[in-house]
Amino acid sequence: MRGAWQRILWWWRRDREERELEEELRAHIMIETGQRLEAGDNPEEAEFAARRAFGNQAWIAEQTRDVWRPAWLAQLRQDMRYAFVTLRRNPGYAIGAIVSLGLGIGAATAVFSAVEGVVLNPYPYNGADRMVVMSQAEGAGPFTRTFLTRNEAGLLSQAGSLDAVILWDENWMWTKNEGVPEMVYAGRLSPNVFQLLGVPPLMGRTFASGSRTSTSDLAPVAVLSYRYWQTRYAGSANVIGRTVEVGDRQHTIIGIMPERFRFLNADLYVPLSSSPSSPGPASSHNDQRWTLLRLRPGVSIAAATAELHAFVQQFSPKGRGGPRDVRVSLTTLRDDEAGNLHGMLGILLGAVTLLLVIGCANVSILLVGRGIHRRRELAVRLAVGASQPRILRQLLTESLVVSMGGGVFGIAVAYALLSVIVAWIPPGVIPGDIGVAMDARVLVFASVIAVLSGLTAGLSPALALSRSRLSAGGRSEVSTRGTARTHRLLTLVQCAATVVLLAGAGAALRTLVALTSAPLGYDPHNVAVFGLTFQGPRDPQQTAGYAERIKTATLEVPGVESVALTGPAPTPPVEPRRSAIQIPGVSDGQQVVFAEVSREYFSTIRAPIRAGRIWTDAEDRLRAPVGVINATMASLYWPNGNPIGQRVRLAVSPANDQSIEIVGVAGDVRNDGLGKPALPEVYVPYTLRALGAVLLLVRTSGAPADITAELKRKVAEVNGEQPLMASASLEERLRQNGWDRQRFAASLFSAFAALALVLAAVSMYSVVECAVSLRTRELALRIALGASNARILREILTSATMTIALGMGAGLALVAILQRPIAAWTQSSLWSPVSLASSIMALAVAGFCAVLIPAWRAAAMDPMRILRTGE
Amino acid sequence: MADKLGILQGTLDLLILRTLQRGPQHGHGISQVIRAHSGDVLQVEHGSLYPALHRLRREDWIESEWGVTENSQRARFYRLTAAGKRQLAREESRWKLFVKAVARVPRAQE
Structure with a gap:
């Protein structure tokens, strides 16, 4: 004391x-x-x-x-100093070990950070883990996201398993920025949204649900997103209280949200009731909204699903009664929004774990290899009285010093890699409110990995070495067999892991090739895209006339070949909009994709017409109830008959009282993402339905960006108040929505696989080098007695090749085992003869080269010198 | 006397404390006193003496003070503390117990 x-x-x-x-x-x-x-x-x-x-x-x-x-401290200091001295004396080994470990730790930490951000703790919302997205399926049809009217939401919120139901609409809307018309992405939220998400505003207040009793007379107020506040108002503090004109109404700005709050990725938020849902009277009976549900704490998804199923059956579809054959499914917000990333991140996590294993094995091999060169030194130290625990501790300290170095290097690598990952994640892949950043927990994770791998890598060689006996004089080959066995096992594990990584890279590359070369069904090259919002409520007839004038003006721009209007893009970034369809005698209530387009749509994107015709200009203007279907739909519903002339009813169309006559069949366009086959689709004239915003597709003869300025001027000539937003061209959109992500996955995987290959080659080199140096005297003796160089070379190579071959076998087995669970996550299969064969080849070549160098050196040694000096 | 003994393990503390009972002394003096009073039988290794002195100081049984020897050489003098006196008593009784116990072990028949 x-x-x-x-x-x-x-x-x-x-x-x-x-x-x-x-x-x-x-x-x-x-x-x-x-x-x-x-x-x-x-x-x-x-x-x-x-x-x-x-x-x-x-x-x-x-x-x-x-x-x-304290004694241990003194010894630790001593050990550390000694470790530094020995490491400095042998920098090749130290660098090799630190780099292998650092790369492993860095990759693991970076990917763990990404996983942490996207999977484990993605949202800044209150009770985000209880938020669920509801989908339903009719009959045997696919699940589609549920949209609810306000009445249905009111009914649903009485469900005992639900805490809250929130509703919103998101749209491009028209605004004015100092007199210049502009477009903003506005979220129109039910008043309870802010309270439920529980994120306090950065400044001012949000529209509270204090006045939730009378949602209809909420004052026209607006809450700005951080990004919009920064870009539009330059972060000025006195915006609160100012007004902003959104969709024809003045809204008072009452608050600004913090940076991480990016609900819907909207520019600003207004109350759902303060603005019309979409222009035109036709939509008033069809005000279905996006919904998000929050479960009560402790309620399981299964229980909630069962209860909601009963509720949903009460919502009878328009015009029909009776119980419906409907299924309900709930997914957590996390799975819903980041679902497409889960698989990729999970696989990446697996890949970096393999990489870390390879790195640790490498360090272990290097430690043992180095220990063999130090047998003499250790034997002497034992002889002059160092205790075994003392030596063990010293060796462990040394490997910990290495792993700490690896950890520090790894954290640097992790920072670099994470910034690369974040920069490479194509926009739109991660929802805006998911934050990916290095945090304290991740750093702790990295340190733990560093220390653990130092211990595991250091422990076995340290034990083996501390057992070495003085009597062996540092000369005997007593420990040879054990070391060789450990080495063979480590190499085997490395080879197996490398094969798996190479196969993964191959699969990712094949998916990339498949995606980029997939037939789209249209030609996205040189098609500029503009967003166009229609100001204020307008009836469809008026809109059509107005749109026609804009179209004509656009065609006058030099370099423009053709112009089309469309609701959705040909390959939408998210799920395509669907509608239930009724085809007398064929289908009742099944879901098809649904798009409102102008007649030039098909020629502009160069989608072929397979049969029949496109509607005429006159039909476009007259809002004729006609439609064109795609080939998939034609073969699905009329496999033998002729669809032309058939009539269908669409539930989503405001013209659902009328049936639509099919006049033509178009070629399939990938409408459900790049990787999936086209879904049945119906195209109708855009004039049929009042659209608040459309896309203007402009086929150009030159680069799409070149026409922007001139096109804006022409449109301003038609209407100086018309906001027009230059958007990414069709090709850029495809890149963003799929190609980039896949390219990202493929390059990450290839980088990891290349790293694994290098690490494995380094360790194979050092294993053989080590085995040879253990057997130097034996080999020298045999050469002296007349064994030929070729024979010695063959012998060394044979044992190394056996190990590599076994490792490859184990890797193939692993691939075969992993193939099924991984196929469930991604569309691509690990098991492809071409990529497996090339993986094996790559590993074989790398391994052979790595092994050949030390083996050759051993075979070429001068036996007499070795035998004389004992070195 | 020809035979010189190393210090029996655990008795160095006792010897130092006993020596200091006679008054403050420096390291050199302590080793000399022990050797002289044991009739040159007990030799204190310096490598054991100084760590032992510092260990006793760490336990607060002795304290140190810089002073001057009769030859006006500056040196560090050690002195027993109150706790040191109690410790000395404990060590004395343990030592007596040990000697008695050793004496009681019967010798082989001669």
């Missing part, structure tokens, strides 16, 4: 204590010298004798200092 206090005191004044200790010992020698002088020695001899009698002054001082220092 007292000792501890004195120790602290000593540590506190350690400089003085050190000086005093030195003086104390010096005084001892002085006193001794004085006595010897008195006894009659001559001065020089007296001091020399006194020193000799005293002994090793530095050692005694060190022993005395140890009294004050």
